[in-house]
Amino acid sequence: MAIKQLTVFVPNKKGEIVSVTDILAKNNVNIRALSIAETEDFGILRLIVNDETTAEKVLKENEYLIKTVDVVGVKIGDAPGKLTGALDVLDKADINVEYLYAFMARTEKHAYVVLRVEDNSAAENALADAGFKLITEADINKL
Numbered sequence: 001m002a003i004k005q006l007t008v009f010v011p012n013k014k015g016e017i018v019s020v021t022d023i024l025a026k027n028n029v030n031i032r033a034l035s036i037a038e039t040e041d042f043g044i045l046r047l048i049v050n051d052e053t054t055a056e057k058v059l060k061e062n063e064y065l066i067k068t069v070d071v072v073g074v075k076i077g078d079a080p081g082k083l084t085g086a087l088d089v090l091d092k093a094d095i096n097v098e099y100l101y102a103f104m105a106r107t108e109k110h111a112y113v114v115l116r117v118e119d120n121s122a123a124e125n126a127l128a129d130a131g132f133k134l135i136t137e138a139d140i141n142k143l
Contacts, residue, residue: 001134001136002050002070002071002072002120002124002139003048003070003071003072003114003135003136003137003140004052004068004069004070004071005046005047005048005068005070005071005114005116006043006046006047006048006049006055006056006059006066006067006068006069007024007041007045007047007066007067007068007069008020008041008044008045008046008047008065008066009044009045009064009065010036010042010043010044010045010064010068011041011042011043012038012039012040012041012042012043012080012102013025013121016043017036017043017045019062019113020045020059020064022048023058023062023097023140024055024059025034026056026098027054027055027058028054029049029050029051029054029055030049030050030051031046031047031049031102032048032049032050032140032143033047033102033103033114034046034047034101034115035099035101038102044063046072046101048073048103048104048140049140050140050143052068054076056068057068058131067092069116070120071114071115071116071117071120071137071140072114072116072117072120072123072124072127072134073103073112073113073114073134073135073140074086074112074113074114074115074117074127074131074132074133074134074135075110075111075112075133075134075135076085076110076111076112076113076132077110077111078109078110078111083098083112083113085130086113086127086132088107088129089126089130089132090117090126090128091109092126092128093123094121095117095118095119095122095123095126095127096118097115097116097119098113098117098118099114100114100115101114101125102114103135103143111134112124132138
């Protein structure tokens with residue numbers, strides 16, 4: 001049930017991020033979530049998109065280095081402590097969270113969170129058993 005994340009390695013210089021987003025836009029790829037971390041020489045742009053196959057293809061055609069990884073998406077209530085509840089479930093299941101970021105979602109009562117963990121299956125089972133709704137590729141396509 002994991003969702004696909006594109007990790008794009010982008011030179012850390014003016015205009016590179018807009019180049020990536022422009023390529024995606026021109027190919028009708030909609031960004032649903034993103035995160036960027038930078039170093040002195042390059043940035044690591046993490047994307048959840050509505051069409052990862054097209055995104056990967058067009059970015060590779062434009063000479064971007066891309067890695068696709070499976071991540072866990074979870075729907076949590078939009079109230080104080082709800083994220084802590086999900087993270088606590090994973091902590092009690094001895095699952096390390098490598099990083100996380102939030103979705104751009106069209107909802108007033110929930111937030112969508114992307115989690116990169118050591119074991120997607122174990123994280124999905126722990127979260128589902130605790131009553132959290134997992135996000136699927138179909139859910140992303142509805143956004």
